[in-house]
Amino acid sequence: MSNTLLIKRFLPYYKKYKWILLLDLFCATLTTVCDLVLPLIVRFITNTAINSFASLTVEIILKLGFIYLLLRIIDGIANYFMADIGHVMGAQIETDMRRDLFGHLQKLSFSFYSDTKIGQLMSRITTDLFDVTEFAHHCPEEFFIAGLKIGVSFIILANINIWLTLIIFAALPVMIFTTTYFRRRMRTAFKRSRVQTGEINAQVEDNLLGIRVVKSFANENIEEIKFAEGNRKFLEIKKLTYRYMAGFQTTTRLFDGLMYLLVVVFGGIFMINGTIDPGDYIAYLMYVTTLLTSIRRIVEFAEQFQRGMTGFERFIEILDEPTEYENQTNEVELTNVVGDISFEDVSFQYNDGEDEVLSHIDITVKAGENIAIVGPSGSGKTTLCHLIPRFYNVTSGRILIDHQDIQTLTLHSLRSQVGVVQQDVYLFSGTVYENIIYGKEDANRESVIQAAKHAGAHEFIEKLPNGYDTHIGERGIKLSGGQKQRISIARVFLKNPPILILDEATSALDNESERIVQNSLKKLTQGRTTFTIAHRLTTIKNADSIIVLTEDGIVEKGSHAKLISEEGVYYDLYQMYQELDELNEVF
Incomplete structure (x- = not known):
């Protein structure tokens, strides 16, 4: 994006702080006046001393000195305000931008997160915005001061000698044109540096989250080699950045000398x-000297300016990503849900041009029914269920809940009626209580305890060091797999949704944990429309209906007994999993 476009996008953030900004610029004017008055005082004293020495009295010098002292006091007060309140304004703008970015990230779709590294997003919401504080404060201030000094200096000098003034100022366009070459390349290098910083963040995050896998395979050296390669790329980009910075600064120093040379000669x-x-x-x-000082400050600020522009550009790239909530009109609230669900000729593909994951799916589920979905890996079982709460939108066809097209429903009301229990349980860093009440933030403690009892979690929670107030560590690392799963089930019990999705909720558990969790799930599914994605087929024999999903779509449907009697795809899958279960029992 061009700097002009970026600045236009940035300006609205000043609106909230316009009076602080105007006061900051007023103070910048006061500091500029002090710098511009001194040469006039020196000129007056020098010319008076040469032309009429007798008329230059101590009284006149003291008056001029007093005026200059007064200006310096004003300059000090103004500069203090600029350094304090001005920087606070920049920090407030940075805070506003980080709030907007985080809020926008909450509204982005599953598809976005499927294609984006979390480390890159972390870099954009933290590192990229650090430079915005300085940029937001100094950008208007530095350019305003420079413009004021250059403009007033030109007027004053033109009144003294127009030809010498034109000679001096003629060098400025050449200087601007030359330094622009390096400035543009600095901008590109800064952006590459930010991208690589995000890559390093993503790599470190991936390594630390998987550190147990790394250690279990004794692959620390491999990880160090991978990190060293990313670190080396970052160094190469930094070298290029500093090369352009050196060229930029050298060019300005040469023009400094040229302007002094013009004045001297x-x-x-x-x-x-x-x-x-x-x-x-x-x-x-x-x-x-005043002009060159201003130009040097602009030059020094140019690096900061480019860093700020680069960070803001990466901020805008995320902010311009379409959210789940865009292009939705005439949405209605989903209330008083019974639980009837219909898939009508539903097809889905992740991106244009890719093969369809689901093709022409038709399913009708009555309220309170328990539907099991089985099939080989990659057949689209999880994707099918993720279409119900609109984690992804259907490519064609439609899904109805209580005869209402889910595309016409508000996402919040739709998802508040759907509970999901997944194989990969995610618990937030905090206490057991905080993780359960996440299912319903306005619930009281008694409701949380009751939900835990329904989930079969109350007994083990009570035995923890601080009971419900025990901190469970990052991602619940202090708990076993079965304990984490029961807390996630308690969370859904508290939410109390009429529609439930069980996504291989027990496949990663040992037999004892699976038995306990299955009992909890049996309680959870009572009276709810339930979709169960099954890994162990022995756990879904009592489902009201079993759907067999393959790459060819739905190939079989019916009760366990019916599908076994047909000796088709389900029969083969069941025999295979039964043999695996027998082997597991042996070992």
Whole structure:
């Protein structure tokens, strides 16, 4: 994106703090006045001393000194405000942006997260926005001060000697054109650096989350080699960044010397010719110093500016990602759910051009029925169930709940009526109580305990060091697999949804844990429309109906007894899993 477009997108964040910004710019004006007045004072004293030394009295010098002291006091107060309140404004803008980005991330679809590394997102919400504080504060301030100094200096110097002024200022466009070359390349290098930072974050996150796997295979050296490669790429990008920075800074220093050279040579010639006075000559040197100081600050700020623009561009890239809630009109609330569900000619593919995962699926489920979905891996069992709460939207066809198309329902009301128990349980870092009440934030403690009892979790929770207030560590690391699963079931009990999805909820558990969890799930499914994705087919024999899903779609449907008698796909799968269960019992 161009800097102009990015700045236009950034400006609305100043609206909330416009009075602070205006006061900051006013203070910047006061500090600029002090810098611009000093050369005029020196010019006046010098010319007066040369032309009429007797008229230069101590009283005049003291008055000028007092004026300058007063300006310096004002400058100090103004500078303090700029350094304090101005920076706070930048931090507030950064906070607002981080809030907007996090809020937007909550609304993005499953498809987005399927294609995006979490480490990259972490980099954008933290590292990328760190530079925004300085950028938000200094960007308007530095450019305002530089513009003010350059504009006022030009007017003052033009009144002294227009030709020398034009000669000096003629160098500025050449300087701007030359430094733009390096500035653009700095911007590209900074963005590559940010991307690689995200890659490193993603790699570290992946390694640390899987550290037990790494250690169990004694693959620490392999991980170190992989990390070293990413780290090396980061170093190469940094080297390129500093090369462009060096070129940028060297160019500005050369132009510094060129402008002083112009004043010394042409100013000296004009003074010899009597076109300017010695005091004017000194004033020119001082104003050129002021100009170059302003330009140097802009140059120094250019790196910060590019970092800020790069971070903001990456921020905008995420903010422009379409959310689940876009393009939804005339949505209605889903209330008083009975639980009838219908799939009508439903097809689904993840992305355009890819093969369909599901094709022309028709299913009718009555309220309170328990439907089991079985089939080989990759047949789309989980995807089928994820279409119900609209984790993904159907490609064609429609899904109805109580005869209402789910595409016409608000996502919040739809998902509040659906409970999901997954194989891969995710518990948040915190206490047992905090994880269970996540199912219904307005529940009281008695309701949480009752949900835990229904899930068969109350007994083991009571034995924990602090009971329900025990911290369970990151992702519930202090609990066993069966304990984590029972807490997740308690969470769904508390939510009390009329529609339930069990996604291989017991496949990763040992036999004893599976027995306990199955008893909890039996209680949970009572009176609810339930979709059970089964790994162990022996656990779904009592389902009201079993759907056999393959790459060819639904190939069989019926009760356990009916499908066994037909000796088709389900019969073969059941025999295979029964043999595996027997082997597991032996070992």
